[in-house]
Amino acid sequence: MRQAAPTLAELLAALDARAGVAQRHLQLIALLDWIRGDAKSVPAATGRLALLVEAAERSPEVAARLSAWWSALVQALDITTLLADFGFAQRTSMGSELMERLRYKLLPASPDTLDASELFMLALPGEFDARWLAAIDDDLLARLRAVIAPDSMDGSGANAWQLALLDAMTYCAGQILSTGFAPELRLRMTEETREAQPFHALIRDVESLRVEVLHPLRTPERRDAAVQRLRERLDACRAAASSVYAHFEDNGISVGLVFRLRQLRERILRVRDLLECLLTPRPAASAVRLLARLVTVGRERRSVRALLASSSSLLAAKVAERSAETGEHYITRTAGEYLAMVRKAAGGGAVMAFTTLIKLGLYALALPVFWGGFLAGINYAASFVLIQLLHFTVATKQPAMTAPAMAAKLNDLDDDASVEEFVDKVTHLVRSQVAAVLGNVLLVFPVALALALGIGWLKDEPALDETHARQVLESLHLLGPSLLFAAFTGVLLFASSIFAGWVENWFVLRRLDSAIQFNPRITRTLGQARAVRWAHYLRENISGFAANVSLGFMLGLTPAFAGFFGLGLEVRHVTLSAGQAGAAAASLGWQAVHEPLFWWAVAMIPFNGALNVLVSFYLAFRVALRAHNVSGVDRSRIYRALRSRLVRAPLSFFLPSRSAV
Numbered sequence: 001m002r003q004a005a006p007t008l009a010e011l012l013a014a015l016d017a018r019a020g021v022a023q024r025h026l027q028l029i030a031l032l033d034w035i036r037g038d039a040k041s042v043p044a045a046t047g048r049l050a051l052l053v054e055a056a057e058r059s060p061e062v063a064a065r066l067s068a069w070w071s072a073l074v075q076a077l078d079i080t081t082l083l084a085d086f087g088f089a090q091r092t093s094m095g096s097e098l099m100e101r102l103r104y105k106l107l108p109a110s111p112d113t114l115d116a117s118e119l120f121m122l123a124l125p126g127e128f129d130a131r132w133l134a135a136i137d138d139d140l141l142a143r144l145r146a147v148i149a150p151d152s153m154d155g156s157g158a159n160a161w162q163l164a165l166l167d168a169m170t171y172c173a174g175q176i177l178s179t180g181f182a183p184e185l186r187l188r189m190t191e192e193t194r195e196a197q198p199f200h201a202l203i204r205d206v207e208s209l210r211v212e213v214l215h216p217l218r219t220p221e222r223r224d225a226a227v228q229r230l231r232e233r234l235d236a237c238r239a240a241a242s243s244v245y246a247h248f249e250d251n252g253i254s255v256g257l258v259f260r261l262r263q264l265r266e267r268i269l270r271v272r273d274l275l276e277c278l279l280t281p282r283p284a285a286s287a288v289r290l291l292a293r294l295v296t297v298g299r300e301r302r303s304v305r306a307l308l309a310s311s312s313s314l315l316a317a318k319v320a321e322r323s324a325e326t327g328e329h330y331i332t333r334t335a336g337e338y339l340a341m342v343r344k345a346a347g348g349g350a351v352m353a354f355t356t357l358i359k360l361g362l363y364a365l366a367l368p369v370f371w372g373g374f375l376a377g378i379n380y381a382a383s384f385v386l387i388q389l390l391h392f393t394v395a396t397k398q399p400a401m402t403a404p405a406m407a408a409k410l411n412d413l414d415d416d417a418s419v420e421e422f423v424d425k426v427t428h429l430v431r432s433q434v435a436a437v438l439g440n441v442l443l444v445f446p447v448a449l450a451l452a453l454g455i456g457w458l459k460d461e462p463a464l465d466e467t468h469a470r471q472v473l474e475s476l477h478l479l480g481p482s483l484l485f486a487a488f489t490g491v492l493l494f495a496s497s498i499f500a501g502w503v504e505n506w507f508v509l510r511r512l513d514s515a516i517q518f519n520p521r522i523t524r525t526l527g528q529a530r531a532v533r534w535a536h537y538l539r540e541n542i543s544g545f546a547a548n549v550s551l552g553f554m555l556g557l558t559p560a561f562a563g564f565f566g567l568g569l570e571v572r573h574v575t576l577s578a579g580q581a582g583a584a585a586a587s588l589g590w591q592a593v594h595e596p597l598f599w600w601a602v603a604m605i606p607f608n609g610a611l612n613v614l615v616s617f618y619l620a621f622r623v624a625l626r627a628h629n630v631s632g633v634d635r636s637r638i639y640r641a642l643r644s645r646l647v648r649a650p651l652s653f654f655l656p657s658r659s660a661v
Contacts, residue, residue, distance in 0.1 A: 008034060008048075008055060017068040022112035024073050029111065029123050036128065045132035050140055056147040063147050070148040082116035083274060083290075084168035087297035088175075088263055097259070097307060104302045121298045130295035133288055141284045161287065165278045166210045172271045173206045176237060179264045184257060188247040189240055198236035205230045213278065227279065231272070238268050252509030332432045335656040341432055345439025347392035349575060352440065353447035355383040356579030357455070360464060360472075369560045377556025384548035388541070394575060395436030395609070416637075423641045430653045437609045440575040448579040452586030462587040469587035472580050475570070476601035486572040486608040490615025492554045497620060500547035513539040574609035581605070 006014075011031050016023070035048045056063040089097040109122055124133075136144075179185065180199035209230055212223040241264050244257070273290060280286040300306050332338045358379050362372055387394055455463040464472070476482055507513070516522055517535035526534060555571045562569035581601045585592040592598045645652065 006030065006034070008051060012052075012055060012062050012066065015065050015069040017065075017072040020112075021076060021114065022110070024069065024076075025111035025113070025119055025122070027069070028073060028119075032123050032129075036126075036132070039126065039128040042128075042132045042135045045128075046135050046137075046140065049132075049136065049144070053140065053143045053147055057143070063150075066148055067150060076114060077116040077119065078114075079116055079164050080167045080171065082120055082294070083164060084171040084270070085175075086117045086120060086294055087301045088267065089259075098304065101302060101304050101307060105304065120294065121302070124291075124295045124298070127296065127299060130292045133292040133295065136288055138282065138285055141288060145284050161283055162213060162278060165274050166206075166213065169206050169271050169274050169278075170203070170210070172267050172274070173202050176264060176267050176271070177202055179260060179267075180237060180240065182260070184254075185241070185244055185260065185264075188244045188251075188257075190243045190246065193240040193243045196236065196240070198233065198240045202233055202237060205233045227275065230275065234268050234271060238265060241265055241268075251511070252505045252507075254509055332435060332656070333428050338431060338435050338656045341393070341435040342439040344391065344393040345395055345436040346443040347390060348387045348394045349440040349443035349578075350447050351383055351387050351390070351392060352394070352575045353444045353451055353579050353582070355379055356444070356448050356576055356583060357451050357463070359576070360468075360580065360583055363468070369563055370557075373557045373560030374553075375556070377553035379552070380555045381549045381552025384552050385545060388544050388548055393436060393439075395433065395440045395613070419637050419641050422638065423645050426642065427645065427652045431656060433613055434654050437574065437613070441578045441605060441609070444575050444579040445582040448582035449586050452583040456586065464583060464587040466587060469584040470597065472584040473595075473597045473601045476572075476577055476581060476604050477597070478600050478604040478607065481570075482572050482577075482604050483607060483611060485570045486574070486611035487615050488569065489555070489571045489573055490612045491619065492558065492571065493551065493612060493616035494619040496547045496551035496554060497616070498623070499550045500543045503546035504543040507538070507542045572608050572612075574605060574612050577601075577608050578605050 011027070011034055014030075015027055019027070031052075035045055035052070037044055037048060039045075056066050090100065104121075109118055111119065111122055113119055124130075177199050180202075186194065205226070209223070209226040212218045212226045241261055244261055248254075248258075273293070277283070277286040277290055332341050359376055362375055362379070365372070367375065384394065452463040462469070474480070513535040516538065517532050523531045555573060555576075559570050581598070584601075585598060588595065588598070
């Protein structure tokens with residue numbers, strides 16, 4: 001049976017300044033729960049706070065108990081750590097911060113603590129608390145201060161608050177100085193920034209302000225000059241940190257460094273907030289506003305999603321930017337480019353026919369599930385790499401690359417002409433995908449069929465026995481789970497493109513191309529000229545190798561790992577599926593054309609290709625939209641223009657126009 005909520009009188013009667021730390025904190029949490037109520041109405045919450053103040057004003061006994069309890073509560077806590085460090089990572093590693101946030105989410109916190117930050121998150125955990133704190137008016141604040149801290153009304157409390165603010169600013173300045181002097185950040189700053197030495201005098205400027213604020217004989221002019229120097233110093237530190245981002249543009253992005261830069265920027269902003277609280281003529285109001293902002297900070301402090309989003313957004317932008325550059329090469333505009341894409345895709349289809357036969361041959365070995373999947377992954381990866389080296393293409397690898405190129409164009413849709421230009425690009429993209437899929441499928445099927453027939457002629461028996469061939473066709477049945485598997489394969493295609501972008505960024509960030517070109521051991525082994533060629537080649541092609549190898553092993557090992565958990569998940573790559581259908585048809589002979597099973601498998605191929613392409617394109621497009629900060633796009637204009645083009649020139653989505661040159 002649920003216990004009834006305590007009344008205000010019961011809560012005030014329970015306040016005990018001599019109680020233990022945990023009990024005093026529980027009393028604070030209970031009092032704030034009563035003020036919060038059902039957390040639906042801010043005026044109701046501030047009204048309950050007014051009732052608490054009125055109860056203390058009416059009864060000197062209640063006021064004395066409340067004041068003594070509050071004094072014991074705040075004296076046991078160090079508010080400096082709350083003001084200076086709340087919301088910031090205790091360590092500079094993003095991995096450590098991730099584990100810390102998971103701990104906050106999964107493990108309960110104890111009120112038996114002397115850490116003001118821990119108590120703050122327990123007592124004010126929700127966004128509603130920020131709202132009702134910010135809504136407290138000045139009159140109610142003055143009355144509240146009079147009943148909970150009457151001794152501070154003579155001015156001594158204000159000095160204690162100022163001292164806490166100054167201590168917090170000194171602590172923050174020390175953390176800023178430590179991060180600003182870190183070699184991994186300092187070496188990435190511009191030369192002009194390093195020569196200006198913005199971080200060197202930060203502590204001195206904070207201490208100068210302390211002297212001007214606390215010394216009773218200093219003039220306001222001297223204090224204002226110290227404040228101005230500190231503000232200028234903070235701006236210089238912030239500009240120095242921002243200069244590191246320019247280095248990221250050309251030399252790769254580290255999620256760990258981005259995390260540290262964001263922490264540095266937030267600490268600089270915290271010092272500015274503390275400075276405003278120090279200088280305001282309304283210290284009580286500024287203190288409550290600061291606490292309201294800290295409530296929001298506390299929610300973000302517990303958010304794993306916010307940490308990953310803020311720290312990885314630049315990496316996503318870099319991956320999307322590189323994919324957009326690569327994706328431009330996959331979009332055909334002229335008839336010549338269209339035919340060239342068909343030829344490249346046909347070459348890729350021919351290679352994939354051999355891949356298909358090798359994959360079917362692995363089934364005959366009856367290997368354990370993992371090792372069968374591992375060898376299949378090697379087979380796929382080697383085939384994809386060979387296709388890359390031969391400058392052929394695989395249709396389903398294109399969408400994840402072309403999507404960022406499309407998303408980048410959405411930033412420029414200002415008029416009807418730009419919308420028409422975007423529609424032109426859509427038609428070029430769809431045409432390119434049609435050409436690539438047709439090139440793959442139309443060659444992989446006959447080549448796989450011919451190879452299977454050749455193997456059967458050499459062995460004097462079908463490459464696949466009839467039972468196995470029917471099992472292959474059954475697995476490709478349109479009315480089976482193959483549509484789901486094809487969509488899932490689109491997710492793997494997208495994942496391989498993301499992995500490729502990450503690997504390329506890591507390669508550039510670690511300057512491995514420079515190491516290959518100049519490292520003495522490598523140059524002695526390869527020779528200077530060859531080392532230079534290898535460095536440039538890997539810089540240009542590392543993304544492609546990473547995408548091909550990762551996709552190969554994903555296609556091979558995913559069914560094995562899924563089977564371990566009893567999921568029965570398979571992959572359906574359109575080119576491989578078409579090759580498998582061709583090999584199965586060779587085993588069945590002319591009888592295949594009379595088999596409904598064969599035609600159901602053939603009918604699956606266009607749907608397979610569409611799902612592979614659309615899912616990978618959609619996921620890459622969404623990532624690119626976020627990376628490019630695209631918002632507010634007038635989608636109705638785009639849809640209207642696309643419908644108009646589809647009615648006016650439907651063949652433009654499948655074939656280049658004769659006027660294209």
